[in-house]
Amino acid sequence: MIKAIITDIEGTTSSIDFVHQSLFPYAKQHMRAFLRAQAGNDAVQRELAEVERQENRDLSLNEAADVLEQWIAEDRKYTPLKALQGMIWRQGYEAGELKGHVYADTPEALRRWQGQGLRLYVYSSGSEEAQRLIFGYSDAGDLTPLFSGYFDTRVGGKREAASYRNILKQIGLPGEQVLFLSDIGEELDAAQAAGLKTCQLLRDERTRPAAGHQQVQKLTEVVV
Numbered sequence: 001m002i003k004a005i006i007t008d009i010e011g012t013t014s015s016i017d018f019v020h021q022s023l024f025p026y027a028k029q030h031m032r033a034f035l036r037a038q039a040g041n042d043a044v045q046r047e048l049a050e051v052e053r054q055e056n057r058d059l060s061l062n063e064a065a066d067v068l069e070q071w072i073a074e075d076r077k078y079t080p081l082k083a084l085q086g087m088i089w090r091q092g093y094e095a096g097e098l099k100g101h102v103y104a105d106t107p108e109a110l111r112r113w114q115g116q117g118l119r120l121y122v123y124s125s126g127s128e129e130a131q132r133l134i135f136g137y138s139d140a141g142d143l144t145p146l147f148s149g150y151f152d153t154r155v156g157g158k159r160e161a162a163s164y165r166n167i168l169k170q171i172g173l174p175g176e177q178v179l180f181l182s183d184i185g186e187e188l189d190a191a192q193a194a195g196l197k198t199c200q201l202l203r204d205e206r207t208r209p210a211a212g213h214q215q216v217q218k219l220t221e222v223v224v
């Protein structure tokens with residue numbers, strides 16, 4: 001019996017276009033000025049040190065901005081990039097320049113599952129802060145009270161089975177009691193290898209159908 005659902009964001013609760021046409025360009029446009037303005041901020045310093053560690057060289061602020069802009073263009077899921085994106089998006093949401101996209105069926109399904117007593121979690125490559133923001137400032141209002149927890153790349157990459165085992169350990173449930181929702185076959189395969197139940201969202205013609213998983217077009221069609 002399923003006791004918890006873990007959901008991906010991009011392509012699952014929210015559109016790929018919102019992430020790639022609104023969020024990523026916003027982060028790219030504001031990255032350089034954000035780094036200059038926040039260079040003295042400890043949290044920003046820590047992430048910049050991680051960027052230097054990953055690049056294996058010292059970086060001026062401008063060089064770091066060049067690297068981060070390139071990572072955004074390449075859709076890298078690197079933890080320091082994701083952390084900095086989250087900080088930049090916070091400014092955008094708080095200024096009213098961003099509103100988190102969720103599909104119309106997303107709040108309905110989340111509320112129904114919560115009403116059935118299921119625990120709901122997010123697992124996204126976006127940082128925990130970015131996850132709280134997209135649902136907190138969503139175009140359907142604040143959806144964060146529906147979630148029991150958030151997981152990001154600090155538990156590992158979404159295409160690695162070990163990441164899902166790590167999440168299971170943290171939420172204290174066996175894999176067969178947890179359903180993972182995503183649009184990406186490699187993520188579903190990794191979750192399945194860790195023992196989770198899986199369901200693929202086919203919302204977008206660009207999504208490649210993945211064999212061996214339940215498949216639906218909307219969250220309200222998921223069989224729990």
Ligand SMILES: CSCCC(=O)C(=O)COP(=O)(O)O
Nearest residue numbers: 009010124125126130131134
């Ligand atoms: C938290 S919204 C931004 C999502 C993001 O940065 C991203 O890279 C998409 O990751 P997902 O794991 O949700 O496909």
Ligand SMILES: [Mg+2]
Nearest residue numbers: 008010011183
């Ligand atoms: Mg996705």
